[in-house]
Amino acid sequence: xxxxxxxxxxxxxxxxxxxxxxxxxxxxxxxxxxxxxxxxxxxxxxxxxxxxxxxxxxxxxxxxxxxxxxxxxxxxxxxxxxxxxxxxxxxxxxxxxxxxxxxxxxxxxxxxxxxxxxxxxxxxxxxxxxxxxx
Amino acid sequence: xxxxxxxxxxxxxxxxxxxxxxxxxxxxxxxxxxxxxxxxxxxxxxxxxxxxxxxxxxxxxxxxxxxxxxxxxxxxxxxxxxxxxxxxxxxxxxxxxxxxxxxxxxxxxxxxxxxxxxxxxxxxxxxxxxxxxxxxxxxxxxxxxxxxxxxxxxxxx
Numbered sequence: 001x002x003x004x005x006x007x008x009x010x011x012x013x014x015x016x017x018x019x020x021x022x023x024x025x026x027x028x029x030x031x032x033x034x035x036x037x038x039x040x041x042x043x044x045x046x047x048x049x050x051x052x053x054x055x056x057x058x059x060x061x062x063x064x065x066x067x068x069x070x071x072x073x074x075x076x077x078x079x080x081x082x083x084x085x086x087x088x089x090x091x092x093x094x095x096x097x098x099x100x101x102x103x104x105x106x107x108x109x110x111x112x113x114x115x116x117x118x119x120x121x122x123x124x125x126x127x128x129x130x131x132x133x134x
Numbered sequence: 135x136x137x138x139x140x141x142x143x144x145x146x147x148x149x150x151x152x153x154x155x156x157x158x159x160x161x162x163x164x165x166x167x168x169x170x171x172x173x174x175x176x177x178x179x180x181x182x183x184x185x186x187x188x189x190x191x192x193x194x195x196x197x198x199x200x201x202x203x204x205x206x207x208x209x210x211x212x213x214x215x216x217x218x219x220x221x222x223x224x225x226x227x228x229x230x231x232x233x234x235x236x237x238x239x240x241x242x243x244x245x246x247x248x249x250x251x252x253x254x255x256x257x258x259x260x261x262x263x264x265x266x267x268x269x270x271x272x273x274x275x276x277x278x279x280x281x282x283x284x285x286x287x288x289x290x291x
Contacts, residue, residue: 048288117204127210
């Protein structure tokens, strides 16, 4: 299972996948610091702006891109965080596997649906369900 | 495969334990988990950690609310105005106040973790100070945010 031990600066390199997950958690956190502050600012801009204000906001490519990035990186970060919580408290392998699968599914569906909505709003598409056979 | 002797009565089967007191190690042996809440003396970094995890759970639900908001916008004026009126009601505003507090604390507590990961602030005294700063900063950010929202008339009760 484990290969030869490797060291960088006298610190042993992880033999399996733990270090990669650690790095992913830190990387996503780091990117989310500015994105969260931007999200706070956007929340201020969108509050009370109504439907027309929201549509105008989405037509800005900067807003649409940053929102998609915030959503995707948040869901990635959330998936890792919830996995750690489940690993901590759920010990029966079948329950743990089922919960992790459910959480993963919710994250993937949220990501796909969210990006779909953002792209439509950014392109100024007609309100749904137009274009979906209705 | 060998298992450890059962502590206490036979109904206390560590191989089918859901209390988290026992865990099966990668080598197949069942071992007790390290001591948990009931034996810890309260300390502030403990509270900071628990609150950060609660905030993470709240934000996970909040992410679904954001996707719901996107859906409402994509489904047109009627859907958007229904969503906005629910979220603009007193209960809705309370939910978003809680979510913004969770978001602000998860942010400041996350920065605190970054400082710890860099190897700084790890003595008990400075770890506690960092935790106090992260809590106070989160409350200040959220109170200022909502004060501005109400003062500019963007949100009304």
